[in-house]
Amino acid sequence: MKKMGRKLIVGTAMAATAVALSACGGIKDPNVCVYGPPPDEPETISIPASGEYDPSGILEPETIGEFDPSTEINEDVYGPPEYFE
Amino acid sequence: MTKETLYNLKREQLKLLSEYREQLYKNPVLKYLFLELTLRCNEHCLHCGSNCGDVPSVEMNLEQYKNILDQVAEDFDLTSFLLCITGGEPLLRKDFFDIMGYAASLGYRWGMTSNGTLITKDVAAKLKACKMKTISISIDGMEESHDRFRRTPGGYRKAMEGINNLIEEGGFKNIQVTTVINHSNMQELDRLYEIFCEMDIDSWRVIGIEPMGRALDHPELLLTEEDQNYLFDFIREKRMEDMPVTYGCSHFLGLKYEKEVREAYFTCNAGIYAASIMSNGDITACLDIERRPELIQGNILTDNFKNVWENKFECFRQGLDKKSSQCSDCPAKAFCAGGAHHSYDYDKNEQRICFRDSFFFEI
Numbered sequence: 001m002k003k004m005g006r007k008l009i010v011g012t013a014m015a016a017t018a019v020a021l022s023a024c025g026g027i028k029d030p031n032v033c034v035y036g037p038p039p040d041e042p043e044t045i046s047i048p049a050s051g052e053y054d055p056s057g058i059l060e061p062e063t064i065g066e067f068d069p070s071t072e073i074n075e076d077v078y079g080p081p082e083y084f085e
Numbered sequence: 086m087t088k089e090t091l092y093n094l095k096r097e098q099l100k101l102l103s104e105y106r107e108q109l110y111k112n113p114v115l116k117y118l119f120l121e122l123t124l125r126c127n128e129h130c131l132h133c134g135s136n137c138g139d140v141p142s143v144e145m146n147l148e149q150y151k152n153i154l155d156q157v158a159e160d161f162d163l164t165s166f167l168l169c170i171t172g173g174e175p176l177l178r179k180d181f182f183d184i185m186g187y188a189a190s191l192g193y194r195w196g197m198t199s200n201g202t203l204i205t206k207d208v209a210a211k212l213k214a215c216k217m218k219t220i221s222i223s224i225d226g227m228e229e230s231h232d233r234f235r236r237t238p239g240g241y242r243k244a245m246e247g248i249n250n251l252i253e254e255g256g257f258k259n260i261q262v263t264t265v266i267n268h269s270n271m272q273e274l275d276r277l278y279e280i281f282c283e284m285d286i287d288s289w290r291v292i293g294i295e296p297m298g299r300a301l302d303h304p305e306l307l308l309t310e311e312d313q314n315y316l317f318d319f320i321r322e323k324r325m326e327d328m329p330v331t332y333g334c335s336h337f338l339g340l341k342y343e344k345e346v347r348e349a350y351f352t353c354n355a356g357i358y359a360a361s362i363m364s365n366g367d368i369t370a371c372l373d374i375e376r377r378p379e380l381i382q383g384n385i386l387t388d389n390f391k392n393v394w395e396n397k398f399e400c401f402r403q404g405l406d407k408k409s410s411q412c413s414d415c416p417a418k419a420f421c422a423g424g425a426h427h428s429y430d431y432d433k434n435e436q437r438i439c440f441r442d443s444f445f446f447e448i
Contacts, residue, residue, distance in 0.1 A: 001282050001289060003327040036117060036169045036359075037196030038259040038288060040218035 092340045092447070099343070099420040102350050106422060109357040110402040115166045115394060117354065118157065119361035119372050120150075122181065123173040128200050129236045130225070131306065132265055134298035134373045134427070137173045143365035145386070147180045153362065153385050154188050160391035163192045167218075170197035171372060173364070176204070182211050189216040196220060198263070202240055204247030209254040219259040221290065222248050226270040227277065234270070252285045259287045263333075266316060267294040267306035274319050278330070291320060292333035295428055296437045297373060314445045320346040335428065336438055337421035339446035355426040356401025360394055368393050370401045373427035380431075401426060411435045417448045 124135055124142035145153075168188060175181060175197055188195055196219035204212070204222075212220070224244055225234045231241040251260050262281055266274065274291070281289050293308045293316060294300055300307075308316065317338065323330040324346065332338075332346040334354070343350050355370035362368055363376075366386040374380060382397040383390075405423025406412035411434075412423050423429075428438040440446045 001284065001286055001329055004324075004329045036119065036171070037167070037198055037219045037221045038261045038290070039167060040194055040196060040258045 095340050095343060099350060102352065103419045103422070106352060106357070106404075113357045113394070113398070113402065115161060115358070115360060117167050117169055117359040119169045119171055119359065120153075121171055121173070121361065121364045121372055122150075122175045122178050122184070124364050125177050126173040126200070127177060127202060127237070128174070128240060130299070131234055131236065131303055132225075132267070132294050132298070132300040134295065134300070135173065136298050139299070142173065144178075145364070145366055147183050149366075149386065150184045151187050153390070154184075154191055154193070156385075157390055158191045158193070160389075163194065166194075168193045168195040170195060172198075174200055174203065176208065182215055185212075185215040185217070194218055196259075198223075199247070200235070200237075200240070201244035201247030202237070203243075204250050206250045206254070209247075209250040212251070213254055213256045218257065219261070220251065220257060221261040221263045222251075223265070224248075224262050224277070225265050227273045230270045230273060234265075234267070248284065248286065260285075261288045261290055262286055263290045263292065265292050265294050266308070266312075268308055268312055269306060271308075271312050271315065274316070278323065282328070288329040288331060290331050290333060291316065292335070295335065295373070297375070297427060310443045310445070313440070313443065317342045317346050317445070335425045336440060337417060337424060339417070339440060339443075339448055341445055341447045351421065351425075353405075353422070353425045353427075356398040360390075360398075362390070368397075370398060371427055375427075375429075375431055377431060405429055405436070409434050409436065411439070415441055417441060420448075 121135075123144055124137050124140055126133075126137035129137070170185065176199060178184070185195065195217060197217060198221045201222035201224075222244055223235075224241070225231045228241040231244070232238055248260065248262065251257060262284075264277060278289075293313060294306050296304075296307060317332070320330050320332050321342065331348070334347070334349075334351070337343070337351040338346065353371075355374060359371055360368065361370060361372045362385050363372065366384045367381045368383045368385055368388065368390065369376075369381055380400065383393040404418070405426065406415070406418040406421065407423070409423055409429075412418045412421075415421070424436045424439060428436060430437050
């Protein structure tokens, strides 16, 4: 299997999680329905007809927190939340 | 950043998703159209959701499929959805390549599910010639488990050969293996992972056995809470290593595992993103949903699909939480909307799978 090739550029794994959460928009489903084939194209964020859906506000600095270089987090690792307090 | 901060992020996004879903109920978007070409199968899996082999396979003919494909092509932008070919085993149809060659000539994007046992080198070449984009092949355990579970001696070797024939042919956007994990083959996850890491597949989807179809007759195979928790931890760990292992689309998992074991948050696509045409022409939402007359929205042989998609499907365009008293006091119902349609018990009006009371569920 080939690696997914995530490139998360922020400093902490938690912030990386936030970016990953935000970038995906929460709408795309790469696996269709339970026993369907995988999609052939990368999913894009679906915007509702009203155009109101906008997760970008979630990435405000006061939400994510400051980068802490002392944690020495691998930028490419999507870490589980309980590692960070 | 704390765990609670992350959970608040997820809650915010789930709230946005629930608002978006309400909009989808009013303005659905066709993204996946399933064609069930047959209910015949050369295997007889213990967990088959369609009871293949135990029910008659009423099938449409080539001319009827061409008419259907023409009709849908006229009414929809073919670049906007994926045509998903399934069964039974679709390759059992002698006219499979006539149907799919015609679909390709019209410009359909398509993928399929298959047990892989019939994918010879020649078949792999024909699939590429018919412009198949993606495929999911079932491998349900190590060789002995797979063959026993699917009741097909030699099935594992033939399926693996089929996967390798596809890999060697090349030119497909996504070759995926799908594994249904049950209580008896849980311990094979690590070994399967090692095997799939050595193969040039694009992704591995792991699904817990679902209580539908023939699986309802085998409660001993259903996953315990501990099994589910182990499975989610396993998948999350692999994803942390950047490996393309994913849970299936089903079920709201709670804040601990939502967005951790698959790319997207849970949403049941039935009737808002996905529609299906059964082998007999009946139109419904998802082929894994219980086949009940009241859930059939029309028949493609007499009805125009676009009209049905736009004007029917009411029962799927509202959350199941509105129907089930089980959901009335649940703090997760706005995020979950009552769960997946395919695991819903329409007689008892309750979910067969709900993780709300599981020890790993957080909200």
